Amino acid sequence: MVLSPADKTNIKSTWDKIGGHAGDYGGEALDRTFQSFPTTKTYFPHFDLSPGSAQVKAHGKKVADALTTAVAHLDDLPSALSALSDLHAYKLRVDPVNFKLLSHCLLVTLACHHPTEFTPAVHASLDKFFTAVSTVLTSKYR
Amino acid sequence: MVHLTAEEKSLVSGLWGKVNVDEVGGEALGRLLIVYPWTQRFFDSFGDLSTPDAVMSNAKVKAHGKKVLNSFSDGLKNLDNLKGTFAKLSELHCDKLHVDPENFKLLGNVLVCVLARHFGREFTPLAQAAYQKVVAGVANALAHKYH
Numbered sequence: 142m143v144l145s146p147a148d149k150t151n152i153k154s155t156w157d158k159i160g161g162h163a164g165d166y167g168g169e170a171l172d173r174t175f176q177s178f179p180t181t182k183t184y185f186p187h188f189d190l191s192p193g194s195a196q197v198k199a200h201g202k203k204v205a206d207a208l209t210t211a212v213a214h215l216d217d218l219p220s221a222l223s224a225l226s227d228l229h230a231y232k233l234r235v236d237p238v239n240f241k242l243l244s245h246c247l248l249v250t251l252a253c254h255h256p257t258e259f260t261p262a263v264h265a266s267l268d269k270f271f272t273a274v275s276t277v278l279t280s281k282y283r
Numbered sequence: 284m285v286h287l288t289a290e291e292k293s294l295v296s297g298l299w300g301k302v303n304v305d306e307v308g309g310e311a312l313g314r315l316l317i318v319y320p321w322t323q324r325f326f327d328s329f330g331d332l333s334t335p336d337a338v339m340s341n342a343k344v345k346a347h348g349k350k351v352l353n354s355f356s357d358g359l360k361n362l363d364n365l366k367g368t369f370a371k372l373s374e375l376h377c378d379k380l381h382v383d384p385e386n387f388k389l390l391g392n393v394l395v396c397v398l399a400r401h402f403g404r405e406f407t408p409l410a411q412a413a414y415q416k417v418v419a420g421v422a423n424a425l426a427h428k429y430h
Binding site: 268 | 313314317318335338339393395396397400401402404405406408409411412415428
C-alpha cells in the first residue's frame with residue numbers, strides 16, 4: 142500500500158485545514174477510542190480517562206504532533222517516525238489491532254469537524270495515511 | 284444480542300430518526316467501494332467504479348446502498364434479536380453471495396464515518412460508542428450462520 146501523489150495532496154490539504162485544532166482533535170479521537178472500544182483503556186491504567194481529562198488532552202496533543210510530523214515527511218515515514226517506532230515496539234507494545242481503532246476514531250473526528258472536506262477521496266487518502274503510520278509504528282514489533 | 288443502555292438506545296434512535304436512509308445507504312456503500320477498493324470484487328455487474336465520482340454517481344451503487352441500509356434499519360428495530368432478524372440474510376451472504384464477514388465490519392465503520400459527517404458535533408463520543416455497538420452486533424448477526 143503506497144501513498145499516491147493525489148493521496149499526499151489530500152493529506153496535506155486536510156492538515157492545513159485542521160490548522161491549530163490538531164491537538165484538540167487528537168484528544169477527541171482518544172476520547173472516542175476509549176468510549177467506543179473500552180479495551181483500549183487497558184494501556185492507560187495510570188491515566189484519568191474521564192471526559193475532559195487533562196491527561197487525555199495532553200496525550201492527544203502528543204499524538205497529533207506526531208501525525209503533523211508524519212504529514213511533513215510523507216516521503217519517508219520510517220525515518221521520520223523511527224524513534225516512535227522503537228518506543229512502540231520495545232516499551233509500549235500496544236497490540237497492533239489498536240492502531241486500527243484509533244485510526245478509525247481519527248477519521249470519525251475529522252468527519253465531524255470537516256464534513257465538506259471529508260470527501261470520499263480524502264476519506265480514502267486519510268485511511269491510507271493512518272494505515273501507513275500504523276505500519277511504521279508496528280514495524281519493529283518482531 | 285446488543286446491550287445498549289437506555290441512554291444509548293435513545294441516542295441511536297434519536298439520530299436515526301433524522302437520517303435519510305436512502306441517501307446515507309448510497310453514500311456508505313459508495314465510500315466502502317472507494318476507501319476499500321477490494322470490496323468491488325462483489326460488484327462486477329455494477330458498471331463503472333473506476334473513480335470516486337463514478338462510484339458515488341453510480342445508480343446501481345445508490346440502489347444497492349438503499350437496500351442495505353433499509354435492512355440495517357430493520358435491525359435497529361430489533362436490537363434484542365439481531366441474530367433472528369438477520370438469519371436469512373446471513374445464510375444468503377454465506378451460501379449465495381460468498382461475502383467474507385470482514386466486509387460487514389468495514390461497512391459498519393464506514394457507516395459510522397458517514398453518520399459523523401452528517402451529524403457533526405451532535406455525533407458525540409457517546410453516540411458513536413452506541414453506534415459502534417450496533418454495527419458490531421449487526422456484523423456478528425450477519426456472520427452468525429456462516430459455515
